[in-house]
Amino acid sequence: DTGVSQDPRHKITKRGQNVTFRCDPISEHNRLYWYRQTLGQGPEFLTYFQNEAQLEKSRLLSDRFSAERPKGSFSTLEIQRTEQGDSAMYLCASSFRTGVSTDTQYFGPGTRLTVL
């Protein structure tokens, strides 16, 4: 168990380009979350997967954002036609939950996106 990993760690892109981030959760974790964190602020929830199903999307997630989790393992977050306001740290977290037990979310190191 090596923890949650994210790739790339840093991404610099020009406005209007598409970018894709990857998150590899802790193996056997059935829940996966994406958050966005701007400088000096707390993370804000973007979307959530239970296994391969995307069960909740924040209103922060515009139509330019799409996330997938094929086969309930790794997840990708794509941003199309990037804007300068998309510059932020994108955090992934995973957890394992059964029944009504309370699960702990383990965070990855994040992908820092800079849109020029």
Added chain:
Amino acid sequence: AQTVTQSQPEMSVQEAETVTLSCTYDTSESDYYLFWYKQPPSRQMILVIRQEAYKQQNATENRFSVNFQKAAKSFSLKISDSQLGDAAMYFCAYRRPPGSSNTGKLIFGQGTTLQVKP
């Protein structure tokens, strides 16, 4: 909607001393979970301590303890015997209880940057 407020953007403490970070939250729910997460510079966020709202006893993890005041909707973190490695940004977070319609997403405060002076 639930909200979490951390009113102290920055705090500092002398090494070996005790410091308390404040957090208040707003909710109409009676059952929920509260967390403190630590985010060191350029490193990933880790869980420090967790409190279930139905438990009256304050949670404790080694040098870290909380003061949970449910009626006041207050959840402060006390760090005893502060160490240089405690320097980080600390986030308070709220989570709805497990349930069919609750995804378990965390609602974070704005964070408090803790500086530890040698």
